Amino acid sequence: MSVAPFPTWLPIAPDATTPVDVFALLPAGAAELDRLYAQLWESGLDHATLELCRARITTMIGGRAAPPAPEPETDAQRAALAFAEQFVLDPHGCTDEQMDALQRFFSGPQLATLTTAVAVFDALARVGAVLSLPEEDA
């Protein structure tokens, strides 16, 4: 899974600097999340597109300095990335043009994977953001 342990304000942390695996607090849930996350990467969408979306979402939500995210190289990747960005900002803002573009480049099964992946990447980034120490305290 892609969320590394991080220092958190949760009282389970032994101190303010020790990284904690917060997902291990619910082992059964963590195991199912691991299975879902692994399956995302084996469900018909190329890894480069998925990684572009994951990196962009993490950067958008994380709000911290991060390694430069890779840039899209194809129109299909650009369409996927635009969808991922709009999902994070406001899912109701996805336009018909964006949906049409996605369907030009991706099949129904690929779009099911992309939508699930974007939702999972978004959720994981938000969990990390809300449970992490503020940057000035980290």
Next chain:
Amino acid sequence: MRIAPPEGGQSIFDHQPELFAAFNRLYGTLWTLGALEQPVKETARIRNARVVDCGL
């Protein structure tokens, strides 16, 4: 519906039944296990649904 489900399906996620099943196993686990009481989880779910204007 902006992205059609497969024939016989109800939503886009029916295009990937194994992936959808994996999501549902996680979702079910979060509802079934853990230290948080069900009413608290349901309150959070309803509030979240309202914020994002989800009809579910």
